Amino acid sequence: MPRSAVPGQTLVYEDYARCIHCGLCLNACPTYRLWNLEADSPRGRIHQMIQVELNQQPITDSFVDHIDKCLDCRACETACPSGVEYGKLVEHARARIERDYSRSWLATVTRNFVFRHLLPEPHRLIDFAYVIRLYQRSGLQAIARGIGILKLLGLAERERLLPRIDDNFFFGRLGSTFSAAGPRRARVAFFAGCVANVTFSQLNEATVRVLTANGCEVVVPKEQFCCGALAAHAGVRDAARDLTRKNLTAFLCEDFDAIITNSAGCGSTLKEYDHLFSPDEPEHAQARAFAGKTRDVTEFLAAFGLTAKMKPLPIRVTYQDSCHLLHGQKIREAPRALLHAIPNLDFVELPYSEICCGSAGIYNVTQTETSLELLAEKMHHVKSTGAQTIVTANPGCLLQLRAGASIHRSNQEVLHVVELLDRAIVSA
Numbered sequence: 006m007p008r009s010a011v012p013g014q015t016l017v018y019e020d021y022a023r024c025i026h027c028g029l030c031l032n033a034c035p036t037y038r039l040w041n042l043e044a045d046s047p048r049g050r051i052h053q054m055i056q057v058e059l060n061q062q063p064i065t066d067s068f069v070d071h072i073d074k075c076l077d078c079r080a081c082e083t084a085c086p087s088g089v090e091y092g093k094l095v096e097h098a099r100a101r102i103e104r105d106y107s108r109s110w111l112a113t114v115t116r117n118f119v120f121r122h123l124l125p126e127p128h129r130l131i132d133f134a135y136v137i138r139l140y141q142r143s144g145l146q147a148i149a150r151g152i153g154i155l156k157l158l159g160l161a162e163r164e165r166l167l168p169r170i171d172d173n174f175f176f177g178r179l180g181s182t183f184s185a186a187g188p189r190r191a192r193v194a195f196f197a198g199c200v201a202n203v204t205f206s207q208l209n210e211a212t213v214r215v216l217t218a219n220g221c222e223v224v225v226p227k228e229q230f231c232c233g234a235l236a237a238h239a240g241v242r243d244a245a246r247d248l249t250r251k252n253l254t255a256f257l258c259e260d261f262d263a264i265i266t267n268s269a270g271c272g273s274t275l276k277e278y279d280h281l282f283s284p285d286e287p288e289h290a291q292a293r294a295f296a297g298k299t300r301d302v303t304e305f306l307a308a309f310g311l312t313a314k315m316k317p318l319p320i321r322v323t324y325q326d327s328c329h330l331l332h333g334q335k336i337r338e339a340p341r342a343l344l345h346a347i348p349n350l351d352f353v354e355l356p357y358s359e360i361c362c363g364s365a366g367i368y369n370v371t372q373t374e375t376s377l378e379l380l381a382e383k384m385h386h387v388k389s390t391g392a393q394t395i396v397t398a399n400p401g402c403l404l405q406l407r408a409g410a411s412i413h414r415s416n417q418e419v420l421h422v423v424e425l426l427d428r429a430i431v432s433a
Contacts, residue, residue: 011100011242021058023089024051030081030091035361035379036074044071047081047091054098064106072098074372076365077238079332083359092333093280099240119367120241124199124231125248127176134203138170162373166408168204175206180227183217190220191309194256196266196275196299198400199231205400211427212267212302218313218430219306223265228255232266234274237281238366245274246281246288253278253291264295267302267423269399270366273333275299301330303398303422307339315429317349322425323392325383325406326358327399328365340398340422347429353390357383362397364405376405377412384409387417395419 030047031037037046044053050071056062072095079092108116123129140146146164155161175197193216197209216223229252233245252275256264266272276299278292300308324344330336344352363369363379383406387395395406395417406419 011097011104018058020090020094021051021055023087024048024085025087026052027086029086030084033080033084033359035076035078035080035363036375038360039375039378045074047085047089050075050098051089051091051094054094057098057101064102069102069106069108072102074375076328076361076363076368078328078361078365080328080359080361083332083335096237096240096242099238100242101240103240103242116239116241120236120239120244124235125244127199127202127230130199130203131174131176134170134174137167141167141170162377163370165412166369166373166376166404168200168404170203171206173206175202175209178209178213178225179229181225183213183223183225185220185222186218186313187220189222190312191262192222192224192260193263193265193305194259194261195223195225196229196232196252196256196264196268196271197225198266198268198271201268201400205403208267208400208403208421208424211421211424212265215306215313215423215426215430216265216302219309219311221309224259224261226255226259230255232268232271232274233281234270235366237274242281249278249281249292250288253288253295257291257295261298263305264299265302265305266299267398267400267421269301269327269330269334270401272299272301273329276334301334301336301339301398303330303340303343304334304336306423306426307342311343311346311426314431315347315426316431318347318425318429319349319351320394321351321353321390321392322394322396323353323355323387323390324358324422325355325362325387325395325397325402327397327402328361330398331359340396343422343426344396347425350425350429353392355390355392356386358386362402362405362409364399364401366401369405369408380405380409381413384413384415388413388415393417394425396422396425398422 026048034046043049053068075095077095081091149155155164213223230248233248237245276296278296279289282289282292362383363376369376403419410417410419
């Protein structure tokens with residue numbers, strides 16, 4: 006089989022041949038569940054990938070469409086008995102598309118702006134956030150919605166999913182160190198993310214408070230950048246590799262007991278940084294060392310142990326598994342254990358919590374109609390639990406589920422696991 010290398014990655018036939026076409030992944034695949042089309046199933050997409058790799062099929066519009074419609078939720082990996090690393094395969098396919106396929110002028114300009122100029126540059130992200138905040142706070146948003154211009158431009162559904170920009174950005178906390186409350190049990194570095202610094206500052210603040218309340222000294226490295234997850238998932242590997250190099254420098258210059266993230270999507274990529282470099286590249290060993298210390302905040306706290314005193318929270322909650330926590334990082338029990346540790350919390354399992362909510366990075370922007378179909382089904386199952394609060398472990402899922410609560414008028418609050426823990430912890 007010819008080896009079609011993309012930056013830092015070379016796949017061989019065995020990577021594809023692990024798929025034995027048994028079909029056990031089909032019911033786990035959100036797009037197959039929606040459309041019942043083989044070409045939009047994991048094994049169907051793998052078949053198409055093989056044809057492209059063997060040069061038996063060119064990269065056609067149809068191939069690109071089927072690969073773009075994949076959420077990269079990796080639920081098929083959990084279901085697969087043969088250990089197919091589907092996430093690695095689809096990211097390779099997208100990197101091939103990025104390299105060898107000509108998208109429309111608008112799509113090319115947009116992708117370059119987002120992945121190479123916006124997310125990697127904090128000052129540009131801050132400026133962009135100021136513009137969005139002005140739109141949201143000045144009355145322009147209400148006017149645009151009221152006169153129907155968004156619907157006319159085909160942007161109404163996407164605009165509904167736009168996150169609210171924070172009043173104060175967490176970017177101001179970069180370079181800070183937060184002391185442990187009481188005896189120090191660990192010294193950890195906090196990976197704050199990129200978009201989260203302008204839309205989830207309160208989540209980041211809550212994460213720091215929960216960690217310090219449980220005996221952690223928390224360092225927020227100043228020179229950290231976007232993790233590169235969105236770029237890697239989209240096939241823009243050169244941008245992801247550049248960001249990885251910067252983060253390796255920022256986090257490996259000091260010794261930490263762990264590198265903590267509250268974003269399941271970021272964490273999955275951080276733990277797979279070595280996938281972005283071939284073994285003969287010097288960054289590969291550094292990336293493995295980095296990945297070895299990276300922990301999702303729920304994973305870390307469940308193993309580390311909660312020592313902070315907590316008050317009762319007599320509310321009913323349900324939990325949506327974040328795909329890249331459950332399927333990417335194979336973490337299921339840790340967030341549930343933390344929820345069970347909160348006194349008087351009434352926890353109800355969510356039916357089909359392992360199925361994607363439709364957020365999937367920027368999927369709700371690029372494939373909005375499909376994303377909203379998945380969200381509608383998710384909110385139907387949430388309603389069946391009778392929960393007042395929906396809890397999850399990823400900022401993208403928070404945005405999607407909050408949009409779902411608004412669109413479907415369910416009036417449920419949507420929180421991250423650590424935000425609920427933060428509410429329960431008794432202040433010193």
